Amino acid sequence: MTLRLTMLGPIMVIGSILVLFLWHIAVGAKSIPILTVAESLWHFDRTEFDHVVIRNLRLPRAIFAVTVGASLAVAGSLMQGVTRNPLAEPGLLGLLAGASFAVVAAVGFFGLATPGWIPVVAAAGALGGAVLVWTIAARVPGGATPLSLILSGAAVTAFLGALITLMQLMDEQTFESLRVWLTGTLAGRRMEVFVWCLPWFIGGLIIAIAVARQVTALAMGEETAIGLGVDIARLKIIVLICVVVLTAASVAVAGPLGFVGLVIPHVVRLLVGSDYRLIVPYSAGIGAAYLLVVDIAARLVLAPAEISTGIVTALLGAPFFVWLVRTRL
Amino acid sequence: MLQQVKSAFAGDHDVSGAPVAVGCRAISAGYGGQLILDDVSFGAAAGQITALVGPNGCGKSTLLKVLARILRPSAGSVSLLGEDLSRLPTRKIAQRMALLPQGPIAPEGLTVKELVAQGRFPHQTLLRQWTSGDAAAVEEAMALTDVAALADRPVATLSGGQRQRCWIAMVLAQDTDVILLDEPTTFLDLRVQVDIMTLLHRIAAEKRRTLVVVLHELNFAAAYADRIVMMRAGQIACEGTPTETFSSQTLDRVFDLDAQVIADPETGRPVCIPRRHMPNPAAA
Numbered sequence: 073m074t075l076r077l078t079m080l081g082p083i084m085v086i087g088s089i090l091v092l093f094l095w096h097i098a099v100g101a102k103s104i105p106i107l108t109v110a111e112s113l114w115h116f117d118r119t120e121f122d123h124v125v126i127r128n129l130r131l132p133r134a135i136f137a138v139t140v141g142a143s144l145a146v147a148g149s150l151m152q153g154v155t156r157n158p159l160a161e162p163g164l165l166g167l168l169a170g171a172s173f174a175v176v177a178a179v180g181f182f183g184l185a186t187p188g189w190i191p192v193v194a195a196a197g198a199l200g201g202a203v204l205v206w207t208i209a210a211r212v213p214g215g216a217t218p219l220s221l222i223l224s225g226a227a228v229t230a231f232l233g234a235l236i237t238l239m240q241l242m243d244e245q246t247f248e249s250l251r252v253w254l255t256g257t258l259a260g261r262r263m264e265v266f267v268w269c270l271p272w273f274i275g276g277l278i279i280a281i282a283v284a285r286q287v288t289a290l291a292m293g294e295e296t297a298i299g300l301g302v303d304i305a306r307l308k309i310i311v312l313i314c315v316v317v318l319t320a321a322s323v324a325v326a327g328p329l330g331f332v333g334l335v336i337p338h339v340v341r342l343l344v345g346s347d348y349r350l351i352v353p354y355s356a357g358i359g360a361a362y363l364l365v366v367d368i369a370a371r372l373v374l375a376p377a378e379i380s381t382g383i384v385t386a387l388l389g390a391p392f393f394v395w396l397v398r399t400r401l
Numbered sequence: 402m403l404q405q406v407k408s409a410f411a412g413d414h415d416v417s418g419a420p421v422a423v424g425c426r427a428i429s430a431g432y433g434g435q436l437i438l439d440d441v442s443f444g445a446a447a448g449q450i451t452a453l454v455g456p457n458g459c460g461k462s463t464l465l466k467v468l469a470r471i472l473r474p475s476a477g478s479v480s481l482l483g484e485d486l487s488r489l490p491t492r493k494i495a496q497r498m499a500l501l502p503q504g505p506i507a508p509e510g511l512t513v514k515e516l517v518a519q520g521r522f523p524h525q526t527l528l529r530q531w532t533s534g535d536a537a538a539v540e541e542a543m544a545l546t547d548v549a550a551l552a553d554r555p556v557a558t559l560s561g562g563q564r565q566r567c568w569i570a571m572v573l574a575q576d577t578d579v580i581l582l583d584e585p586t587t588f589l590d591l592r593v594q595v596d597i598m599t600l601l602h603r604i605a606a607e608k609r610r611t612l613v614v615v616l617h618e619l620n621f622a623a624a625y626a627d628r629i630v631m632m633r634a635g636q637i638a639c640e641g642t643p644t645e646t647f648s649s650q651t652l653d654r655v656f657d658l659d660a661q662v663i664a665d666p667e668t669g670r671p672v673c674i675p676r677r678h679m680p681n682p683a684a685a
């Protein structure tokens with residue numbers, strides 16, 4: 073109610089991201105003072121060991137957290153708006169599983185090594201997963217309801233998960249490197265892959281902001297939206313492409329990070345209401361901040377040991393999901 | 402038994418000579434394979450209120466959906482202000498014709514002002530987002546429907562009558578020549594129904610808008626509409642002015658309703674009074 077009226081909202085979100093970004097870089101096996109972190113960003117000194125660690129390891133990881141968090145949250149918000157399904161999310165509706173499966177098959181099975189192809193393969197997998205989940209749900213008696221979509225998503229995710237395990241068993245050595253990535257992690261990804269994914273992130277976010285106004289209209293029901301002049305068939309295709317692009321790039325960088333796209337849009341709606349012209353940018357900002365916090369927690373909770381980011385998003389997201397099912401269905 | 406009255410709509414003018422703002426010719430439409438409307442022609446004269454009445458499930462909403470391009474007819478054509486609807490881009494249509502569907506739902510958290518502002522959607526583009534003209538149209542619509550005081554309340558927290566007025570405000574903010582409304586007064590108390598019908602009457606009379614309104618309350622249709630179109634089983638059974646269409650025979654034929662029709666002593670408009678059917682105590 074209050075956030076939407078003032079400039080305070082954007083300032084607070086951007087401010088939090090900046091603070092969390094620096095804190096995120098400071099945390100790790102060896103904690104580095106925030107001042108040194110800031111210094112290394114403004115006045116890089118290649119002879120300082122801490123600066124080199126920050127530049128080569130920690131800065132990329134923080135950048136991954138920001139882009140992936142923003143993208144997954146925006147993908148989730150668009151899916152929820154267009155399907156008017158409060159449980160829609162890339163993970164629950166099979167997009168993450170589809171993308172992971174495709175990447176594992178391509179990298180592990182067919183030896184794909186060109187980083188530029190990874191988001192392409194992930195996109196094909198995400199699209200395949202989404203179509204499969206939707207097709208199964210639509211054939212259930214009663215059609216594609218929120219619940220039948222979730223069930224179908226769970227089945228497809230389990231099935232693809234089993235196939236991934238099978239591939240792993242057949243060739244344990246190749247898959248060893250993919251094992252951690254499959255739990256969802258921001259660590260250890262090469263900057264090279266990220267650079268190839270960057271146009272996908274940017275393109276997806278621009279499309280999301282461009283269609284936000286129409287998504288608000290569609291969230292008011294198809295008949296109302298048509299009455300207002302929304303070409304709903306075209307809008308749905310654009311949103312599907314946008315969601316697939318954002319999900320694919322996220323998976324290519326960080327593996328399957330569940331529930332980010334579910335949690336953030338709901339929190340954002342509590343803050344800014346139901347106009348997607350606000351929901352989309354705020355989801356991006358708060359999603360970025362959220363994944364920074366999650367990744368800080370992943371490295372602090374059991375320090376010096378580190379848990380996968382995806383494990384933390386699931387630990388936080390699953391109870392939220394149960395709460396949503398109890399209150400929204 | 403039920404013979405279809407050949408529609409008065411023939412071309413761009415109806416029988417009384419008024420130009421038709423929105424109409425359809427020989428349309429067939431339905432859901433899946435099932436035809437609900439078969440060879441139906443209909444026309445709403447410009448600047449008038451046309452009331453669409455008929456028993457539940459007779460196809461009123463279906464006809465409105467065809468006029469509003471929500472349902473594509475399998476045969477026939479729809480015209481809007483003299484143009485073929487299927488040739489107009491959907492945004493252009495929305496600049497000329499607004500729709501209030503039956504039982505619309507507002508997303509949780511959407512405020513009254515945001516809902517009404519959605520009515521400006523067809524007038525905006527990606528680059529030209531919000532102008533003073535948009536703001537003025539929203540203000541005016543909220544003032545007309547008396548929802549300005551509710552502007553910052555979430556729509557979901559309002560009473561049924563307040564909510565309905567907000568939706569009407571949204572449709573008015575769209576600022577179109579033609580407005581289609583599906584049961585705008587259902588579930589509302591008598592007083593609020595009167596308010597809404599009065600409001601619609603004002604819009605048609607003062608702003609020269611063409612209104613097509615699906616109504617269940619026959620006496621409101623008779624009191625406020627310029628023309629009444631009675632439907633039964635996917636056909637237009639009868640149409641004309643309230644005085645022409647309201648009679649014991651037509652009410653029986655269209656609604657299976659046993660009623661007497663008298664004239665309102667103040668306005669002269671017809672009023673129907675259903676006869677009560679009570680079990681005869683003597684027979685018990």
Ligand SMILES: Nc1ncnc2c1ncn2[C@@H]1O[C@H](COP(=O)(O)OP(=O)(O)OP(=O)(O)O)[C@@H](O)[C@H]1O
Pocket residue numbers: 432437455456457458459460461462463464503
């Ligand atoms: N989406 C739909 N899918 C299948 N059949 C439908 C659908 N909508 C309506 N029908 C059927 O079409 C017929 C006409 O429905 P319509 O909604 O046009 O009736 P109506 O005159 O508006 O009734 P009411 O006064 O109850 O609103 C009904 O038999 C109904 O069951």
Ligand SMILES: [Mg+2]
Pocket residue numbers: 461462463503583
């Ligand atoms: Mg109806």
